[in-house]
Amino acid sequence: MTDIRPEAVGVTIEDVSLSFGTTQVLKGVSLTIEPGEFFTFLGPSGSGKSTLLRAIAGFGPVPGGRILIGGDDVTHLAPWHRNVGMVFQSYALWPHMTVRKNVAFGLEERKIPARDIRGRVDAALGLIGLLDLADRRPSQLSGGQQQRVALARTIVVEPRVLLLDEPLSNLDANLRIQMRREILELQRKLKLTTIFVTHDQEEANTTSDRIALLNDGVIQQVGSPMELYDNPANRFVADFLGTANLIDGRVEKGQDKITFQADDGTLIPLNGTGVEAGPGTAMFRPQDLTIRNPGEDADDGAVLPGRVQHREFLGSLIRYAIRVGDNVILVDDSHQAGRPVFDVGDDVALRLSVDQVRILAG
C-alpha cells in the first residue's frame, strides 16, 4: 500500500515430513523459495500441496523438519505470530462482518490506531477496485468480488509471504483467467513472495516463476514451467504436464550410433547426448511427430510405420492415435482447410525428430 515496503523474504523448507494418523502426507520435502518469487505447488489432489502450504501458515500438526521464513525458524510458532497472509480456497470471509470490517480485522488485531486503519483499508479496497462495496456483507457479493475481498483482507496487513490455496477453483472459467492475471499483477506490484497452490497446470504455467510438482507427498521436480515441460525428470512429470508418448524399452549403445529399442522391437535413433545405456522410457510429445503417407522420404530422424487407429478433430489440430508395433502413439497434425486428412485404417509413416526424444530413467 505504501511505497516503502519491507524487503521481500524467502521461504526455506528443510526436510519437512507430516502425517495424519498413519498416513504420511509429506515425505521429507525440501525447497527454497526466493524473495519476491511467484512460486507454485502443483500436483493432483492428495499430493500434499495444500498440506505443505498450511504447514507454512502454521495450520495442521507441527511437521518434522524446519520451516524458515526470511531466515527465522517458524516451525513451532503459532499461526497468529507468523505474519504470513493466506487466502483460503473458500475465501473464509466472515458473514457477520461487512467488507470493510473483514479487511480491517487484521489491522485491528495488530493494534494499529483507528485513524490509520481507515486509510489502509480504503487503499487496499481501492487496489482491488471494490471501494464502493465496502459496506456490503460478503453474501451480497459475487464470487469474483469475494475473492478480491479475501485478497485485500490478506495483503492489507503487509504479510511477509502471501499464500494462495487454490484461490481460483470456485470461479467460472473466464473469471479465473481474469483473476489470475490480476493476482499476478498485484504480486509484481507489491513484490511479495507468493506461494500458489493449484492442481491446474495452465494456471501454474501462466503465473509461476517456478513450479514444484508434487505427487504422493514427494517433490517430483522443481523448475520454471518450460523446464518442467521440456525436460521432465520422470514419467509422472511428463504425463502430468501436457500429453506425452511414453514408450518403455532400453537404450543400446552401438559402435557409431545410439538407439532406443522399445520392448516390442521398434527402433528409435537418438542424438546421443547425455544418455546412458540401459533400461528406460522414451518420451516425446505429440507435436514432435509429423504424419505422412508411407514411402514419402524422411531426410533426417526416424520413420515409424503405423496404422491410424483413432482420430479426434480439435479445431486447430487433429490428434491421431497411431498403432506402431505394440504401442499407440499420439500425433498432433496442425489443421487448415483443404489439408489432407488420414482415415482410420490408413497406413501411415511417422517422422520423429530425434532431438526431441528424452530418455527418462527407469
Next chain:
Amino acid sequence: MNSFSRSQWGAGGLALLIGLFLFVFLIVPVVKVVYVAFQDPNTGALTLINFVDFFNTSLFRESFLNSIYVAGGAVLLASLISIPLAYFTTRFNFGGAVLIQTLGIVPLIMPPFVGAVAMLLLFGENGSVNLLIDEWFGFTIPFMEGLNGVILVEAIHYFPFILINLSAALLNIDSAMEESAQNLGASGTRLFRRIVFPLAMPGYVAGASLVFLKVFDDLGTPLLLNINNMLAPQAYLRISSIGISDPMGYVISVILVVFSLFSLWVSFLALKNKDYATVQKGGGGLMKRDLRPWEKIGCYAVIILILLMVLSPHIGLALLSFGTVWSYSVLPDAYTFAHYGNVFRTATQYISNTLLYAGLAALIDVVLGTAIAYIVWRTGLIGRKWLDYIAMGAVAVPGVVLGIGYLRTFVEFNVPIIDKPLSSWWVIIVIALVIRRLPYALRACMAGLQQVSIMLEEAAENLGATKTRTVRRIVVPLMSGGIMAGFIISFATASVELSATIMLVSAESDAPLAYGIYEFMQSAAGRGPGAALGIVAVLIVGIATYISHRVIKRREKELAPGVAVAAQGV
C-alpha cells in the same frame, strides 16, 4: 399434456382438502378464542374491557409476571447447562462426546410434568437431597420452593433445545473462518469473541427462544407442582371451574399466543439472512484440540454432574414407582411391584387409549406432512407456501389455547349417529394431537423430500411413470427415512401431551396416559401407581425413539449412494 394437467388438478384438490382441514381445526378455533377475548361477555360487542379486568386483578398480574419470570429463569438455567456441554463437544477431542449426545436426548423422552412429583421427593424441602444436606451441613436449599421448582424441572427438560441448536451452529462454522482470523493475528479469547461467538449466536438465540416459548406455554408442570399463579394454569382453572363462557381464559389465551408469536419472531430474526452455515467442501467444524489430563477430569466432572441432574426425574420416578412409602426419608422404606399391578389391573385403558390416539395422530400427521411437502416443493400451485406457513403456525398455538378453542367452537357441533357434541367425542383429542404435532412431522417430511433430487423423479417420468406413480414408487420410498422420523417424533410427543388433552377429555374411559398420570398424582396414595404409569409412558416413548433411531440409521446406510448422487444434483 392431458395427464399432466390432470395431475395438477389432483394436487390442487388435495391442497384444498388440506387447507380446509387446517382452516376448520386450526384457524377457526384460534380466531374464535381471540374474538371472544375482545367480546363483552354480556352484550357481545367488541371491547377491551376483558383486558382491563385482567390487568386490574392482582392474581392475574402476578400470574403474568410469574410466567415471564419462570420462562426467563428456565432459559438462563438451561443455558448454564448447555453452553459448557456444547463447548466441550465442539472444541475438544474426547470420549465424552457420546455421553453428551445421549444427554441431549434423554430428557426429551420424558415429559416434564411426569418427573415433577419425583423431583419434589428428591429435591423438595423434605426431599432426599435436602435431608442429606441438612444432616451434614445443617441447612437446606429451596430447589423446589414455589416457582424455583418449575424453573428447575423445565430447564432440565428443555435444555436440549439450546444444546442441539448451539452445537449445530458451532459445528457449522468452517475451520477456515477461524484459521483466517488466526492467520491475521487473532487468537484465544479475542478469536472467540470476534469470530466464533457471533457466528454461533443465531443458533443459541433460536434455541433459547424455543425454550422460552415452551416453558411459557407449559401447563402440566405447574399443575403437578401445584403452582397455580401462572398464566397457563390460570387459563385451565378458569375454564374448568367457572366454564367456557368466562372471558379470562380467553384473555390469557391471547397473551399466551402473543408471547409465543413473539418468541418465534425473535428466533426467526436470529436466523434470518444469517445463513451462517459456513462449511465449505472439504472444511468441517472448528478445530478441535486434545485435552490435558486435569482438563479431562474437569470436563467429566461437569458432565457427570449434569447427567445426574438430568437423570434425577427418571431415577426419582423409578424409586417412586417401586417404593412403598417415601416420605421424610432419603429413600423409600421398602420396595414392591404393587403399583405396577395396580396400574395393570385398573388403568390399562389409559395405555390403550394413548397408543390409539398417538398412533392415529402420527399417521395422519405424516400423510399430511408428505402431501404438504410435495405440494410445496414439487408443484407450482398458487399460494402453496401458505399451507406450509399455516401448518407451521400451529407451533405458536399453545395446547391450552387450542383446547379452549375446540371447546368453544365445537360444542355446538353435534356429531350424527353417536349424538354427542364434537368437542366431547374422543376423536377431537386425536385431531388436537394432529394439529399440535403437525409442525414436527412436516419438518421431517420436508427434510426427507429435499434429499430426493428432482432428477430422480424426472428419470422415472422419462421412463414412462405418471406423476402419481412416480410419487409412489420413487419419492415416497426415498423420503421414507424422513417420513419415519416424522411419525416417531409425532407419536412420541403426542403420547405424553397433556395441555390440550386435559381440556378435551370428557370421560375417564376416553382419557390418555398423560391425563391418567395427572389424575393419580393428585392424591398422595396415587403417587405410586402414577409413577408406575409414568414409567410406562417413558418406556413407550423411549422404545419408539430407539426404534426410529435404528430404522433411520439403517435406511441411511441403504440409501447412502443414491442420496449422495441426489445431493449433488440439488
